[in-house]
Amino acid sequence: MKPTTLSHSPWLRLLLRRLFQLVALALLVGTVCFFMARALPGDMATRIAAGRYGYDLVSNAAADAVRAELGLDRPVGLALLHWWGDIARFHLGVSLVTGAAVWAEIAHALGRTLLLSAVALAIGAGLGLPLGIWSGLHAGGWVDRVVLVMAVALRALPSFLLAVLLMVGVAVRLGALPVAGGDAAGSVLLPALTLGLGLAAGLARVTRGALHEVARSPSYEFARTKGLSDRQALVHHGLRQAAVPVVTYLGLQAVFLIEGALVVETLFAWPGIGHELVHAVFGRDVPMIQGAALCMGLLFVLFNLGVDAICLALDPRRRAGGAR
């Protein structure tokens, strides 16, 4: 292995790349949110009034009051400059609908969604990885076929149906867990299970594919001819090779997990960020939309940083500056 200089250190390059991505993301999201919200049909002030006061009280008088309060009549160019300035200073502003600080609301909601996603990820990996490994190594066996059928079923099943079935079966019939809400003990399990089962299905297939390749690869054969047992060959050679595509897949799925949590959050009354984002889009609550998008983007960048770091650690070829 050639010694690497600091400027070519893969870790530093990784960090710089992600930092640049973060800045580009902030600018892009901010500008897109600004223009989209202005370009959206439907009067913004009335939408905000509807979000604040509800359908019984919303009226043109209320909309006028909101319009005056928020200064929505300012020219676009000036408003955009103000916008960029605010982003640069990390001023996420105040929600137009509730009046609370955007930062506080998002931090709270994001924390809940992260908890849900983490538990769902644990359940998905805990179920999917072992099943995938087994069916990859014993491809064509009955476990493989059963996993295929389950994967198809779970990928085509809408999450709200799965959620309701779990609610009825586990919470109502068995009385084992609370139906909904975010505060009761164990209330994270049902929503996490709903998300995790779908994740497990896809993960099992991807792991199966990766391990199938590994099991057929010459390096695995070579490890066996060296005298290592099946298990040793798997643990020391196979898993590491298979880990890279699996970790990459998990990285992508984690994003979908956070977004797919919307339906689950709505059904289980879990106070997360997907719910906030939908409300914000409907209510034209632009600071909230922007804040939520920026936070989710930040999350994604950080998560990807982690995934890349793991891949770098797993795959020495990348560290050596090889095919990247």
Next chain:
Amino acid sequence: MDDHIDHIDHIAPIVPTAAGPVTRRAALGLSLAAAGAAVLAPPPSRAQAARAPLRIVGPWEIAGLAPASSGHVFTRLQIAETLMDAHDDGTPLPGLAARWRVSDDGLAWRFELRPGARFHDGTAVTADAVARCLRAARTPPALLSQAPIVAIEPDDGAGIVTIRLATPHDGLPSLLAHSSTLVLAPSSYAADGGVRAIVGSGPYRAVVVEPPQRVATVVFEGWDGPRPAIERVEYLCASRPETRALMAESGQADLAYGLDPVSLARLRRRGRVRIAAVTLPRTVIVKVNAGLKQLADVRVRRALSLSIDRAGIARALLRDPDLAATQLFPPTLAGWHYPALAPLTHDPAAAARLLTEAGWHAGADGLLDPNGQPLRLALRTFVDRPELPVIATALQAQWREAGIAVRVAIGNSGDVPIGHRDGSLQLALAARNYATVPDPTGTLAQDFGPKGGDWGAMGWHDDGLTRALDELRRGRPTPERAAVLRERVAAALQEGLPVIPVAWYRQQVALGDRIDGVSLDPLERSYRLTRMRWRA
């Protein structure tokens, strides 16, 4: 096979660190187990002797702390009070005001505050605090802006608030019963005038307020009335009706509001929970733009109404045949519902006749006017009430059979007032609450005034109706005269059909078996927690 040769070189470093993967995996396993234990372990248990709090689940979100947007949450949970209360039929009751008097010319109202009333922070309820809240409640959309208030004068020493009006306004006590006029302690407000905490004067005090979902309360020790039997109450917002029904069924919620007809049928079949019902003064209406040349003719509007199969909609969609509207006001609005009025019916033949009389003839696929233009309309509605899009779909099909092509646009509730203002609205489906304040006169004057209203008439007015509403509000009529006036209003609306009633509403609530003494408020102002008690 260069890759593989490189790979072989790298195998060597791995073997000596055989402990590496093992400990890494063990670490992962341990952390997973720890996480699992953390989420599965119950929280430190409260004293088992204390009962779990009363749990209410409903569809209403807590949108911030401002009284105009979420006042209803706090008045329903009896955390904050309004100056006036109301009977089921809308007549005023004392709230924070123990007594009230109006001057002879009707321009000055005196409200005497309850002497023992205290805020949750220990301070007494003063006239100044009340006046401050009322002044804040005068900006739209707070309904107090409807009253012609000139000045609000608190007299702190005597605990009296005097409200001076420009013209007499009989509906003032009703307006003061609306949740946007709730009274908060001065310590609830931040320096910039925004509300930062809910410190009210009701029998329960807020312990946790977590918008948009959760409020937890506990009995207020300084309450000057009889102590409520229920010590602690929690409200949770769950936006899907299926979730609320399942929470009721599993016992996680003691009171579940806002159940949909399908879940109700299921709960009744199971028989595990009781269902209480009360009819609400809310009607599903089709707001019509009578200024459009196609809809200006009252015969066309009447034909639209005759084509609606209200009984079918009530039976199939609302699962309750009694909810088919025969007129605008449901039977529970006793002063306004007149059984003698000719009911709205389903008569496609009569509708066809009326349309022909109005000049429309049947074309290839729909009605055409003398110039060959088809009758095409757009119906706006919104999803906030889940039954509205389904009813809109049913109406679309029923009108299509009559030859009217209707396009349904499902959007946001704000689209209706906007469409009213810029004239682009043609038809809109909404669920209008005629007792937003206990006395419907104010809402009706808003909706059917000379220039129409955002949720009422558009391009239509009736002078007799306007005069009747005016006299009811300002004329201070005798009860007999008031009855005559109300009948005139109801008849005018039934004749002119500026809004076409479709169905009424029933509030159905699932009750758990832990509580007794539940009474439902048709005006939706309060959960009436102080009247409830635990079942032994």
Next chain:
Amino acid sequence: MKPAWQAMPPAAPERSRRVSVSRRAGLGVLLGLALFSLLGPWLLDVDPTRQVLADSLRAPDGSHLLGTDVLGRDVLARLMHAARLSFGLALLAAITAAVPGVLLGIAASWRGAGVERALVMLSDVVLSVPGLLLVLLFAALVPGRGEALYVGLSLSLWVEYFRVARAASRAVLASDAVQASRLLGFGPGHVLRWHLLPALAPVTGTLLAFSAAQAVLALAALGFVGVGLQPPTPELGLMMTEYLPHYEEAPWLIGAPVALLMLLVLGMLLLAGDAEGA
């Protein structure tokens, strides 16, 4: 250094017979679905929007093979029309995402260096904008147009294809087979057709299957929050959302579109060769 011919990926002729059975099964399923959605409406000849409120929620019987929904509309007719619309749009979204994604992925690993870095940066930034937000904003920009939703979806789907294509084509382009082709003087077109596309086909096919299902389910999720096509157009995802409340009193209602979607996913997976054995 091993001889070049040993370096070629196994053509695996012994797998083809087993593969073709599952491939044929997949093809059969997809053809069945295509017939169902394209010819079915014409054969059945029932108006999917005709309501008979008195017939609300009938169980399957002779006149309504799949029963009726809450407005008394025939479910089988709605399903056929919905299949046509939804499968078409879902496949459109998936292909609209796949073609640029795959091509960009190949371009990235072919050119390497600056081009690759720029494309990877673009894909990362696009992926960090929440897909849900993109679709919701699209839906709000053009309310009531289903096509806009699917376009919004493909904007967030293409990145998956890009990443997978880039990773897979890098391996292929570095392989000896491609080097041999190049040495023999074959141009990029040949490499594309004979090396890259066959290598990418199975995994892209799998992704296509999942993307199509994802597109329909995303529409169902959007319908869940109240966004989507306007009535009375039948759409598969929206049907699932509409029939959810009746999961207990009429389970066949939600079972039908879900079963249809499962068949689509199964057929596409089988065709892509994902179910092959050892």
